[in-house]
Amino acid sequence: MTTLIEAATTFLTNNDVLKTAAKLMDKLLGKPCEVAGNMLEDQIYAWQWTNRIRIANKAQKIMDANDIAPKVLPPGFLVPLLEAAGNVEDDTLQEMWAQLLVSGVEDQSNQHPAFITLLKEFGSDEALIFQNMKFNPSKQLHHSRIYSPEVASIQLKLSDVLKIKDDDFSYLTHRENIVSSIDHLEQMGLIRGDYDSFTDLSFVSIRARIVITPWGEKFANACLPPTPQ
Numbered sequence: 001m002t003t004l005i006e007a008a009t010t011f012l013t014n015n016d017v018l019k020t021a022a023k024l025m026d027k028l029l030g031k032p033c034e035v036a037g038n039m040l041e042d043q044i045y046a047w048q049w050t051n052r053i054r055i056a057n058k059a060q061k062i063m064d065a066n067d068i069a070p071k072v073l074p075p076g077f078l079v080p081l082l083e084a085a086g087n088v089e090d091d092t093l094q095e096m097w098a099q100l101l102v103s104g105v106e107d108q109s110n111q112h113p114a115f116i117t118l119l120k121e122f123g124s125d126e127a128l129i130f131q132n133m134k135f136n137p138s139k140q141l142h143h144s145r146i147y148s149p150e151v152a153s154i155q156l157k158l159s160d161v162l163k164i165k166d167d168d169f170s171y172l173t174h175r176e177n178i179v180s181s182i183d184h185l186e187q188m189g190l191i192r193g194d195y196d197s198f199t200d201l202s203f204v205s206i207r208a209r210i211v212i213t214p215w216g217e218k219f220a221n222a223c224l225p226p227t228p229q
Contacts, residue, residue, distance in 0.1 A: 017053060017054065017057045018053060020056070020057050020060050021052075021053040021054070021056035021057045021060070022053075022056075023060075024056050024057075024059060024060045024063075024070055025052075025056055025082075027070040027071070027072070028070055028071075028072060028073050028078055028101075028105070029072065029073075029078065030072035047086075047089075048086030048087060049086065051085060051086050051087070051088055051089055051094070052082055052085050052086050054094055055085045055088070055094050055097045055098045055101070056098075056101070058094060058095060058098035059098040059099075059101045059102050062098060062099060062102045062225070063102055063105070066102075068102060068105060068106060069105075070105060071105055073104055073105065073111070074111065076113070077104055077111040077113070077116075078104075080113065080116050081097070081100065081101060081104070081116055084097075084116055084119070084120045085097045085101075090124045090127070092124055092127045092128060092131075093119075093122060093123075093124060093127050096119060096122070096127060096223045096224065097119065097223075099222075099223050099224060099225055100115055100116070100119060100222055100223045103221070103222045103223070104222075110221075110222040112222075115219060115222050115223060118188055118190070118219060119223055121184070121188060123177070123181065123184075125172055125174065125177045125178070125181040126181045126184055126185055128171055128172055129169070129172070129178075129181055129182065129185065130185060130190065130191070130212075130216075130220070130224075131224060132171060133191065133210060133212055134212060134220045134224055134227065135224075135227055182210075189213055189215050189216070190212065190213060190215065190216035190219055191210055191211065191212055191213060191216055192210075192211060192213050193209070193210065193211075194209040194210075194211045
């Protein structure tokens with residue numbers, strides 16, 4: 001075994017990023033962060049540690065900006081977080097993992113293992129959609145559709161009721177995943193539909209609005225920065 005700062009110089013050229021991340025990991029672990037030096041020749045292993053280093057560096061920047069002092073974290077929270085974070089290369093998702101790490105330092109209640117489990121399921125599209133809902137609540141989708149009474153009696157998914165339009169998701173690069181992303185966020189219990197309906201003999205008009213659930217708010221507080229004022 002060798003220390004992270006000694007081993008990572010073989011695959012990471014930015015020494016400032018490496019030193020910042022390594023120092024933070026040492027403080028969170030309560031001892032020097034060690035890795036299997038011979039395994040760094042494995043491209044996947046090196047790629048995972050590159051991601052962890054970048055996330056730790058982002059976390060340190062958040063802590064510096066908010067005057068948060070690092071402290072030793074329980075292995076039951078830190079180890080699963082670092083293991084999962086190693087597979088995250090997307091910058092938006094890395095920011096969420098960094099924020100969760102900082103939130104865990106700030107408040108023990110943010111060390112809930114479910115936050116790690118949920119964030120592991122996030123793709124980049126879910127991250128952008130969820131962030132947009134959190135930071136721009138006035139722009140949440142608000143659409144209606146008309147159904148026959150027979151169809152309306154079925155338990156509809158939120159995406160069934162919403163009229164998905166590209167203009168509503170102009171911030172996404174790949175808009176072909178909009179429906180599946182909304183369905184996934186709903187299945188995870190982070191968002192729900194706020195429904196109003198009007199029933200006639202021949203039709204049912206259902207109006208839906210996306211809202212973040214109370215559980216979604218707790219997840220957002222742990223994994224997203226504070227809402228901009």
